[in-house]
Amino acid sequence: MSQTPPSCPASVEDVFACVEEHTRPLSVEAVSLESALGRVLRERVIADEDQPRFDVAAMDGYAVRADEEAEWLEVVGMLRAGDWQPQQLEAGQAMQVATGAALPCAGLRVVPKEETERTGNQVRILRRPADTCIRLRGQNFRAGDQLMAAGVRLNAGHLALLASVGWVRPVVTRQPRILHLVTGNELVPPGQAPGPGQIRDTNTTLVAAFLSEWGLPVQSFRVGEDEAEARTFLAPHLTGNQPPDLLLISGGASVGEHDFTRSLLEYYGFRLLIHRTAARPGRPLIFAVRNGTVAFGLPGNPLAHYVCLNLYVRAALQRILGVEGGLAFAEGFLTEAWNPGRSPWETLCPAVWKLESGKAQITLLSWQNSGDLTPLRHANAVARLPGGEQPLSAGSKVVFLPTHPL
Incomplete structure (x- = not known):
């Protein structure tokens, strides 16, 4: 049985706390160095000899x-x-x-x-x-020194260091099983010319590219706005011996007559923890869990997808992969003034950040609506802007998150 989520919208911090509480690191496996790039280390690496080994x-x-x-x-x-x-x-x-x-x-x-x-x-x-x-012998490190802590995502430099000490089978988090279900009668593949009332599906590409940056494969499928069809499709995936570790459902997360993500997850026994947020874009977000599967119902609009992927799904990925620490938010300074209008909701704005004179400068990217993809051409961050009627002047300090993996 599902649990009724809180009736009030969840703040961004509430979502992060909920994800932190209800996700766990996956099991581990030992892999070759050739297969370890981008994987998350789950053991400490201790030097067994001095380096250099001699003068x-x-x-x-x-x-x-x-x-x-x-x-x-x-x-x-x-x-x-x-x-x-x-x-x-x-x-x-x-x-x-x-x-x-x-x-x-x-x-x-x-x-x-x-x-x-x-x-x-x-x-x-x-x-x-x-x-x-x-x-000199031992100038780089001594036998017994810790070279790496668990929880780091292995890059080329890490792998070279592992090779130098003969650590050829590092223990890493196993690759998660990720399933992406895209809903919507109006969607056609990107290579197909849309007919009247149709649009090209961009979320399949967006999700696959986002996960690819983490080195993670995903199975993506498209179904219409038919809950019975979606139930039939999900049945073998959720009832088999290897259910997905992460289930992403694009669209159908709101409360419209044809939005069925919530009831679909309830049908399969997911525990619904969040069904909307107090931040835009991405207000109709769903977060649910079932045994070892974490599920997100993502708003169908692409800009909302981009924001939710880079904040909430990313937080879940870091947890299930065993990455130490939370999201690496930083502080920066606005290059231009910002006026929130009369929205009471926190705004999660695509932005460009760059370092100038040792300080992060944040340029907010304008967007017409949550279906507007044009700001994503330049975005490399998501800035958090407070709700309310108080504008922010140029030079104001804001919190932002770079939109790249670790």
Whole structure:
């Protein structure tokens, strides 16, 4: 049985708190480094040895004793990267070394090649730089140091670090099963010319692209405004052995005669927690849970979709993927004045943010209605603007969220 959600609209903070309370991280799996890009690490990575593992020449040149004072030295050998020839250098001796070579003993310095003059097996030291030109053992990290905490989304740099310590099967969150159901009799595929009363479906593309930025696949399907058809379609997905972890339903979230998302979710035993918000666009948002499945009923208008995906769905994704911490809201300053009109609702406005003189500058993008896609050409953030009649002047401080994954 579903639970009747609160009758009053939920604030943005209420939605975040509800998502936080009712979503849980998914199970984990070990994957290869080649498959780990973009995945969320679910274990601590601890160094099992020092790095570098030994003192290393940082430049091509000649290794000499740190206390060596002679101008002319005998060259007693040569070491390249990969060679291992432990040997104690005596006074008056030098070892030619290449960048990356393991040094033969402790207590040395490397004189760069350009600061020397070679004659046969003798080398003359022209100048001794202050820098020893050595990468010392353990200079990068020591055995036992924590290199990564659980909850980070792995990028190329993370993977390179894992490779350097032989961590070739990182434990990550398994890929979530995501199902996207698009409703609406008026919708046709983007490549099809709309007939009278029809429009092209943009939400399938928007949702797939949004999830792709997280490296997440999605199954997308389109049905008409027929609840019986939608029930029949969802039955095998919700009653099988592997139900979706995240269910997104585009359209039908409001209270119109043909809006059936709420009753559809109730039919399948979802617990409805939120059915509208106190922010625009995206007021008729539905959030519900059933066993391990999290469901969102998203307003059909594309701009509302964009906002809800980047705030509420993103918050849920971070939870189920095991990302540590909440959404990374930041503070910025308006480049132009903003007038809310007479709306009592908080406004979630697509915006452009950029850093100037160390401060985030926020330019709000105008939109005609919640079906207007034109501001999304430039948007890289969503700004939160308070409801009420009080305008904000240029330079006012506002909170914003960059619209990219971690």
